[in-house]
Amino acid sequence: MKDNTTDQTLCPVARAETEVGDRWTVLVLRELFARSHRFEEIQAQTGATPQMVTARLKKLEEDGLVERRVYNKHPLRHEYHLTEKGEAFFPVLLALRAWGEAWCKSRKEGRAVNYTHLTCGKAAGLGPVCESCGEPIHRNELAAERAPKYQRERDARWEAFKASR
Amino acid sequence: MKDNTTDQTLCPVARAETEVGDRWTVLVLRELFARSHRFEEIQAQTGATPQMVTARLKKLEEDGLVERRVYNKHPLRHEYHLTEKGEAFFPVLLALRAWGEAWCKSRKEGRAVNYTHLTCGKAAGLGPVCESCGEPIHRNELAAERAPKYQRERDARWEAFKASR
DNA sequence: GCTTGTCACTATGAATTTCATAGTAATATG
DNA sequence: CATATTACTATGAAATTCATAGTGACAAGC
Incomplete structure (x- = not known):
């Protein structure tokens, strides 16, 4: 996605939103923080289609928030874990949770x-x-x-x- | 949008994301916090198309984050302002800014x-x-x-x- | 050794959303 | 009377999303 308003701006909010400005992405991150590391757990708890989950995890990996860890060879299976950058996103989720609890319920x-x-x-x-x-x-x-x-x-x-x- | 995973859940993050889980929405909110209250300012600074801006402002109003204020009759013109609920979103934007500054630049x-x-x-x-x-x-x-x-x-x-x- | 189950996806096509480009409507300003 | 200002709306092509179904590699039970 080429994007002159968010890729070439100094604004940190716009920069952040190119990586996490999507409902499914945030829900996937929520699951990772909730210690759901398997594909199917993430799919089940977010309610996303498998394509959505695949696409978000791939993008999160490319953006450096998530890493894959092999937990089984034959067949090759991965678990998804937060990197340091991904862990650093916690305050955002905490603030979003606070707002959601206070204003959306x-x-x-x-x-x-x-x-x-x-x-x-x-x-x-x-x-x-x-x-x-x-x-x-x-x-x-x-x-x-x-x-x-x-x-x-x-x-x-x-x-x-x-x-x- | 009927949505069994986010409308019927107790999770505040999912609830919040149905209202603000979108790049343009967050960018519009950023502009409102930056005291851009006019349609064209918001459009120019977010880089969104007018339809996108219209749609987001309308939804934000429906969700109670934004209110319209008449600043001119003949022709009827509105300014967009944050409500209490919208103002309460500030900590999320602050956290997002912090993360963006630290990890996206x-x-x-x-x-x-x-x-x-x-x-x-x-x-x-x-x-x-x-x-x-x-x-x-x-x-x-x-x-x-x-x-x-x-x-x-x-x-x-x-x-x-x-x-x- | 054959069926059933598990896990992580991929395939397909219809429905919806987004985007770029252009245009409109009401009024003020020179 | 022409141009500018402001806030949108219209249109159609392109991209994305969604629901539904299915695949491939292996393990486990009988």
């Missing part, structure tokens, strides 16, 4: 995931700083726990996906 | 915009907390200054846009 729907801030042992809240201790949140100092309802939703998606094959 | 290209943290009077850095005083950054406590190179880029885009009509 009714109050009675609960949180999908609750984070515990491991450095202080208490609830981290929505960030960017821990609501319990005030320190900036880093992904490696976080323990995630899915709300039962959200966990069930994911389990159901996986079952539905497997059943449809 | 070569070191020798400078920053596009530098922020001064008004509460401490010093450089705010890339956030989410002020690099000078450590406090969380809020948009209304920030003064933005465009790098001369970036300002020239924007001026040139505006000139090119006007010349092409």
Whole structure:
């Protein structure tokens, strides 16, 4: 995609959007952060078609956010993992999550995931700083726990996906 | 767009992406945060076609991020402004900017915009907390200054846009 | 040794979206 | 009365997306 407005600009937002400015791409990244490393898990949980997943993973790899790791030869099978650049995207996803929780859901729907801030042992809240201790949140100092309802939703998606094959 | 994976999920990221999961949408929001409130400014600076701008603004209005304000009757003319929900999106853009500056540009290209943290009077850095005083950054406590190179880029885009009509 | 299952995709074609180019409508300005 | 300003709309070709189906390589069970 040649693109004079985003490739040749100094604007970091435009630059970023050429790499992650797509719904499926962000959903794939969400899954990688959620430790879904296999193609089928990503496909099932994002709801994308296999072509979409293939295309996004390929582009993410080209852009340096994702790397493939062989976990099986014969047949050749890969797992997808975040690189340093991919891991660095976490604050964006955290901010997007905070906005989504605050502005895209009714109050009675609960949180999908609750984070515990491991450095202080208490609830981290929505960030960017821990609501319990005030320190900036880093992904490696976080323990995630899915709300039962959200966990069930994911389990159901996986079952539905497997059943449809 | 009926969408069983993003409309019916508890995941705030998926919810958010149905509203802002698109390159043009994010670029339009960037312009609104940059205080471009007129249709043509947005069109010129994003590089989108008028249909794209129309469609995104309409959707953003429907989703409650943007409101139209009449600034002229006869002919009827509107300006586009962020609502509270739209303003609340700022941390996402800030995080995206930080990631873009850090990972989508070569070191020798400078920053596009530098922020001064008004509460401490010093450089705010890339956030989410002020690099000078450590406090969380809020948009209304920030003064933005465009790098001369970036300002020239924007001026040139505006000139090119006007010349092409 | 043959069927069934697993995993990661690819193939196909219709439907939708995007893009470039051009044009319109209402009014102000010189 | 001609030109400029502003905010769009129209059109059709090109590209992308989607749903549905299928493939290839192997493992595991019987």
